[in-house]
Amino acid sequence: MATRVDQSGDSVMIYRIQDTNTDWLYEHGVSRGVDIGFDCMKDMFSIKKGYPLFIMAAPRAGKTEFTLELLMNLSIFYGWKHCIFTPETGEPREVAAELCAKFIGKDFYDTYNNQMDLSEKYRAEQFLNEHFIIIDSGSRMTVEDFYAEVDKCEKECDIKFDTVTIDPWNKVKHEKAGRRDDEYLEDVLNDIILNGRKHKRVNIIAQHCRDQPPITKGGFTYYPMPTARDFAGGQVWFRMGFMMLRLWRPPTHIEFNGVMYDPNTLMVDVQKQKPNGISTPGFYETKALLYYEPKTHRYYEQLGTSTSYAKKRREEPENQEPPQMVL
Numbered sequence: 001m002a003t004r005v006d007q008s009g010d011s012v013m014i015y016r017i018q019d020t021n022t023d024w025l026y027e028h029g030v031s032r033g034v035d036i037g038f039d040c041m042k043d044m045f046s047i048k049k050g051y052p053l054f055i056m057a058a059p060r061a062g063k064t065e066f067t068l069e070l071l072m073n074l075s076i077f078y079g080w081k082h083c084i085f086t087p088e089t090g091e092p093r094e095v096a097a098e099l100c101a102k103f104i105g106k107d108f109y110d111t112y113n114n115q116m117d118l119s120e121k122y123r124a125e126q127f128l129n130e131h132f133i134i135i136d137s138g139s140r141m142t143v144e145d146f147y148a149e150v151d152k153c154e155k156e157c158d159i160k161f162d163t164v165t166i167d168p169w170n171k172v173k174h175e176k177a178g179r180r181d182d183e184y185l186e187d188v189l190n191d192i193i194l195n196g197r198k199h200k201r202v203n204i205i206a207q208h209c210r211d212q213p214p215i216t217k218g219g220f221t222y223y224p225m226p227t228a229r230d231f232a233g234g235q236v237w238f239r240m241g242f243m244m245l246r247l248w249r250p251p252t253h254i255e256f257n258g259v260m261y262d263p264n265t266l267m268v269d270v271q272k273q274k275p276n277g278i279s280t281p282g283f284y285e286t287k288a289l290l291y292y293e294p295k296t297h298r299y300y301e302q303l304g305t306s307t308s309y310a311k312k313r314r315e316e317p318e319n320q321e322p323p324q325m326v327l
Helices: 022-028 063-078 092-104 118-131 143-157 181-199 234-240
Strands: 002-005 011-014 053-057 082-085 132-134 163-166 202-208 215-217 220-222 243-248 265-273 287-293 298-303 306-309
Touching: 053 063, 063 082, 063 092, 063 163, 063 202, 063 298, 082 143, 092 118, 092 132, 118 132, 143 163, 143 181, 181 202, 181 234
Parallel strands: 053 202, 053 243, 082 132, 082 163, 163 202
Antiparallel strands: 002 011, 215 220, 243 265, 265 287, 287 298, 298 306
16 A cells, blocks of 8 residues: 655555455455434434435425434434534524433423423533534634534544534535536535545535425425435535435325325435445335424334334444555
8 A cells, every 4th residue: 555645735545456455345344334223214224434424305394303313312322422513403502402302302491391300401411511512603604614613623622523513504605716506516525525534424414405396286285305406406415425315294184105194204215325335235215204202302213003212223333444444
């Protein structure tokens, strides 16, 4: 193996085939990522450090609630630590209140006559203080500025982030410097991918879809489940994506594909899953159904006639990959 420095100052590694240790892969295979706690998703999706996760949905589809649920489960099950930028959720204290509610499974404000007591509040804050950092800004940061702040935060807070979340994408400033939208998007997404590989973390981007033509059926109007191409610059997102999820709230007032869905239903679909090995073959086209419970601020699934909240289903795989595969 040889290493050289390119014109931008970054190191470039060059491998001969004999350096790649295919014997290790032949014996062990590609390591899987971690589960997020739902049985209905364990075969179709896992999260692996070093690869970005794009979560896409229409407004009011539950994108932020799902993202925070995912992060909370990763902390509870595996001890992962997160940096989050989610200004639409509110001020930092309001973000913290929402995280407390998810951790305890009770309301923070007593909206549902289910308010956590002070001991539960303090227990939640103690846990969250070890696992979450919230970034806020008085002005819009560029993508480059945001990740520079993340790096500073790791040093100042003496913490190593496993995930870094931007929710939503339109809340960061996009300086295109004369580039076409697709050229800019390809450049910036590639930078985000390289950043995640360099720091061995999951960079999560939550993104809205563009305007969709509505569908009217039986006197009711609804919007179809978006595809990757329904997002601004969608073809670039699809080309650059590794782990891609789309979320959809199906219509509840009419029969859809032979099913009448409950109002709290969230359909989760895997649009793209890379690298190979982090999903079970044959489950790529499967869609998962989750149900949001406002009183507990958590999602649950139906396993037969039973209601099941997220739980740890297996241990995080040990990182036993050979050095040249740890980027």
